Amino acid sequence: MVISILDKIREFFTQEEKTDSGSSSVAKERLQFILVQDRIKLSPQQMEEMKADLVEVITRYIEVDKEKIDMDISREEEKMAMVANFPLKKQRK
């Protein structure tokens, strides 16, 4: 009984500590997307086209999981870098 009340109190005070449930994660995602376009000056459509082209080339040689491809433009020191992640499909036994 006492413990459950303490838990309730604890819950009450910890509720506001929750992160990532609010709009900040939305802000971060939007910002990352916007900055990719700003940094390489490509429209979202051109990005998609480039992605499709890259996938086409890569799948000629290896099997990748197309659903999980991740591409990002980031600045490292003074240079821009495009980091692409092409997860390989699981080897069938």
Add this chain to the structure above:
Amino acid sequence: MEQGKAIVVTSGKGGVGKTTTTANLGTALALLGKKVCLIDADIGLRNLDVVMGLENRIVYDLIDVVEEQCRLEQAMIKDKRNENLFLLPAAQTRDKDAVSEVQMQELIGELKEGMDYILVDSPAGIEQGFRNAIAGADSAIIITTPEVSAVRDADRIIGMVEAEGVNDPELIINRIRKDMVDRGDMMNIDDMLEILAIDILGVVPEDEGIVVSTNKGEPIVFSNNHLAGKAFNNIARRLEGEDIPLMDLENNNSFLVKIKKFVGLN
């Protein structure tokens, strides 16, 4: 005498606190005993004089100096509270093309002879006024607030500052609200640093005291009762090479915090 250091305070987006930051950092450095000259590079829209409470003392301005209507010392206004602090005001009735990048470089070069720090308050935007402001700078402070639009513009400005040969700009995140960060409704410091890939110089919490200090024309660093004032004082000491950790933004006096401490949640 060793040459002073010229630092441009810039942001891209307007209204994020460039002028407030310039005024407070300059005052804080002067309080540390450094000789400081603030330059308002926002030609046509001067404001630094108002934030410093020196608007009634302007006789000559930056354009008068570059056009040789007066000597540099005649245009420099001595602060009313600190004799180490000077302001070179912008012209209010001219436009940004009245001064060139070369003229700004020469002006700052001259000021470096007698000053420890020259802080240049940049206008918003990425046009000529911004180029003039960074022309003579040795380093840059980028101001942002925790908003998508401000961080976006900061990213753009970081790229432009580096393209102009001013390397390793540092970031000040202004107007952060701990309560909103905690409930996930405001980007946190790490989010912004990760996105911008830049070193942090300081974090300044949102503080009503800033409005009051601007109303009065008295920089908030004179009072250590305000979190924002303390934050600016910390940043000044970091510029001086002191190793001071980022401020704990928690307001330790709030009722909830006290209770949390009591029940062992902090």
